[in-house]
Amino acid sequence: MSPQSIPIHALTEEAHSIGNIRALLTEIASLLDKLDRNNESGMIDLNSLPLAPGEYEKLRLALGRGEVSARIDAIGPSEIIETHYPGVWWVTHYNVEGDIVADLLEIATIPEIIKSQPEDMHAGLARLRTRLSEVAE
Amino acid sequence: MNQHALLFFLRGQGLKFAVIVFTFGLIYRLLHPVLLGRKKNLAAPRGGEWGPGMRTIWHRSLFPVRLTPRGHFIIIAGYIFHLGFLITLLFLSQHIELVKNTFGIYWPALPPGAISIAAVLSIAALAALFVHRITDPVKRLISDFQDYLVWVLTLLPLLTGLALDMAADYQRMLIVHIISVELLLIAIPFTKLAHMLTTFSSRWYNGAIAGYKGVKA
């Protein structure tokens, strides 16, 4: 049997759909509403959801890409994309080998991970002061 | 004994015991009166026995037209219960799997939604018949402990089976469901529930007597 002789069947759009996408979009809408009204941010952990094969990609298509994208390098890269819906961020953390370790939808004006952390600022300030004192001498 | 060991027992030796009691008891109860024979009828036959006997089995399964409204209620509720119970028992895919894995024979299943409707109707009919039994003075008077016992034993498998896919703990509900089924199997030969077979032999006998006398049963 040659590989060419294996018949290829195109699956229809609904073949594997079990309705998770609509449910997710509804949840996103309600979280976005909360952000808009009460300035409350929210998160959805995509790893904890029983998505059917293909639904992840469908969600990507449904949310699309917006104006902002950012990249963080901290024990592996992280990709932060504002989706087509402002306030809805897709945050994907990778490890150094390029596997996804966390995959989140963050509904916020700015994702938490982008903000500078106080501890890092303290350490950075200390470094800067050391440098200034060295320059002064 | 943890839940897994209990489930394993119920799907194994427990089921085996229940099936032995059920099959042995029911075959015995069916055959014993038949083999006991009857007194020789000295009257000259005015018709056959086999034909009228079989006809009566069929005829009495049909819906009787001339009845009082109360009679209608019992007949309709009885039909709904029996049909619902049989559909649930025979056409749920999980039940067909049981038969397939045991005897190798199988048939197409009905969708789970249809089974659920059948089970709910069956339960509703059982509930209505129960209310009728305790409110009707005559029925209440002639009902004994066994009547209530077999009602509970018949209701439980339907209820627990219906609850299976809604239960928070599938395994626990499956255990309860199988226990209820095995209790029912064990109880059948010792109670009125043996009518699941003997009803046909007694109907045949009624028809046969009438046939011998040359009258309609």
Add this chain to the structure above:
Amino acid sequence: MKDHETLSERLAEQGISRRAFLKFCTALASLMALPPESAAAMAQALAKSLRPSVIWLSFQECTGCTESLTRSYTPTLESLIFDMISLDYHHTLQAASGFAAEKSREDAMKNFYGKYLLVVDGSIPINGGGVYSTIAGRTNLDLLQETAKGAAAIIAVGTCSSFGGIPNARPNPTGAVAVSDIVRDKPIVNISGCPPIPSVITGVLAHYLTFGTLPDLDDLNRPRSYYGTTIHDRCYRRPFYDQGKFAKTFDDEGAKNGWCLFELGCKGPTTHNACATTKWNGGTSFPIESGHGCLGCSEPHFWDAGSFYTPLSAPVVNIEATTLGAAIAGAGVAVAMSSLDRNKIHRAQQAHEIMSVKDL
């Protein structure tokens, strides 16, 4: 390595930023099945935590559990976790051998008495005084009892140490038992699975480090956050089960369409584990997604619970012959009893006397 410094000090030494640590905690929260918002709080707590000493004992096992953990898909994550603990004894991973290896275990036990974590994989054989498995000339039973005494808590990794596992399968020649059958006076967490999901192992360790306590456990002492729901509950093929769409063989149309595998013996409805959401091999797939039913490996006695291919609704014994035998026996007894009863009737009829004038 210094043993009593906090994690934040160690991270600073290694030049790991707080943001990187927050990312790590986000990944941890995700695998611990905690709400993603709790990552910041976790980072706070973890940064202040001290590295606990961990002694890992391997008994009657196949090293699959250690393989699962060390080859898991997030090496940096797991290595960070290992940075957070001080693994003082693990005879597959440690460099030391012989007397030096045993000494490190004894030292850890002495120095951290009452504080160290004991991790166990593999079952413990107790037949014949436990001679079926020994380490350094001592039985597993002996080692476990000795090491358990000073442990703050025990983590049983894998189905063997949790429930006895495959060594415990009938006829169980070595008398293999679970840790909980031997140690009764210590808190035990069972992380069952054959092998267990690696992130569940790290998740439980992380929970202990973050909160200083063991996670909430179910009635089989498994952490509820991973074992709280069944495979069936979270299975993406569940809608097919609800619609009654089942694969009948492994290569029919239903199997190709990804329908429910209940009729092919899937044990998803009675199996508690996180495979359906956490998945395996870097979130690639899990058995059902690959087209095979769940074996129920995270449950007690899964090896002896009937065929992997018998549907849950079918019997685990063959009742065909039994049914036939019972029917024949019933018929036989009916024949015997009816002939006996016929005789009785006959005799009763014979005993009748004809009434005479005298009787009147």
